[in-house]
Amino acid sequence: MEAIERTPVSERSNLAHWFAGRVHQVLDEVMGIDPTDPASTPVVCVASLSPAQAAETLLELAKARARIEGLEAMVLGHADSVDVAAESGATSTAAWYAHATQTTRGDANRAVKLAKRLDGPDHEATGTALLTGAVDADRARVVVDAVDALPSYVGPEDRQHAEAHLVKEATRHNSKDLHRLGKHLHHVIDPDAADTELAKRLDAEERDA
Numbered sequence: 001m002e003a004i005e006r007t008p009v010s011e012r013s014n015l016a017h018w019f020a021g022r023v024h025q026v027l028d029e030v031m032g033i034d035p036t037d038p039a040s041t042p043v044v045c046v047a048s049l050s051p052a053q054a055a056e057t058l059l060e061l062a063k064a065r066a067r068i069e070g071l072e073a074m075v076l077g078h079a080d081s082v083d084v085a086a087e088s089g090a091t092s093t094a095a096w097y098a099h100a101t102q103t104t105r106g107d108a109n110r111a112v113k114l115a116k117r118l119d120g121p122d123h124e125a126t127g128t129a130l131l132t133g134a135v136d137a138d139r140a141r142v143v144v145d146a147v148d149a150l151p152s153y154v155g156p157e158d159r160q161h162a163e164a165h166l167v168k169e170a171t172r173h174n175s176k177d178l179h180r181l182g183k184h185l186h187h188v189i190d191p192d193a194a195d196t197e198l199a200k201r202l203d204a205e206e207r208d209a
Contacts, residue, residue, distance in 0.1 A: 006021065007021070008021075009021040009022050009025060016071060016074070016075060019071070023068075030044065031043065031044050032044070062136075063133035064133065065136070066130060066133040066134075066135065066136040066137070067130075067131060067132065067133040069130060069136060069137040069140075070127065070130035070131035070132075070133075070137075070140075071131065072111075072115075073111070073114055073115040073118050073127075073130065073137065073140075074115070074118070074119070074127075074131075076093070076097065076111060076112060076115035077115035077116055077118065077119035078119075079093055079097075080093040080112060080115065080116060081119070084096060088100075092112075093112050094108040094109045094111075094112040095108070097111065097112065110141070111137075114137065114140065114141050114144065117144050117148070118130070118140070118144070122159075123143075123144050123147065123163065125160070125163045125164050125167050126140050126143045126144055126147075126163060126167055127140075129143075129167045129170065129171075134167070134170070134171050135167065135170045135171060138175040139170040139173075139174075139175050139178055140170075141175075142166075142170070142175050142178045142179050142182055143163060143166045143167055143170055143178070143182070144163075145182065146162075146166055146179075146181075146182030146183070146185045147159055147162055147163045147166065147185070149182075149185075150162060150185065150186055151186065154186070154189070154190070158189045158190065161189055162185050162186075162188060162189045165185070165188055165189070166178070166181065166182060166185060169181050
């Protein structure tokens with residue numbers, strides 16, 4: 001990660017900015033790290049966790065990770081809108097993000113693309129599900145991909161219905177299974193139109209063959 005001059009947490013007025021600093025203070029406490037000592041190493045005590053406590057902890061950590069991904073997407077979308085890359089001379093937000101976080105360019109591009117798609121009313125249901133931890137970023141990406149892949153004649157109301165349906169499915173399926181369900185999203189909201197579209201596509205493929 002790129003080293004930055006950190007603003008004291010007590011001086012941060014924006015809650016997202018405050019949380020980003022405060023979470024490290026809490027993690028330092030949990031891990032027994034002295035942030036003023038460069039030689040301090042993590043010492044985490046989990047041996048006393050019962051099976052039930054370990055399971056609960058893991059599920060809560062997974063949900064927290066998803067929620068942080070949602071917050072990260074919101075901030076990344078804002079960073080793109082205010083051109084955070086310009087101050088460092090980077091060619092794009094994705095290029096800046098890849099360099100600053102040592103993320104691959106492909107992963108950075110995908111992160112920025114998702115952030116921009118969630119930054120607006122078109123995918124409000126998915127953004128909410130991510131921020132509340134109902135889905136993670138991988139499943140959120142599958143949902144918006146499937147909704148955006150619907151034929152152009154599908155109206156806003158049907159798109160919202162389709163997105164709500166797939167978000168609900170996302171809460172009980174992994175991203176691979178969700179991707180398969182997303183391929184049939186059009187059929188969920190308009191079976192007749194989907195069958196017609198499929199017939200046209202098969203005819204076209206047959207002619208090409």
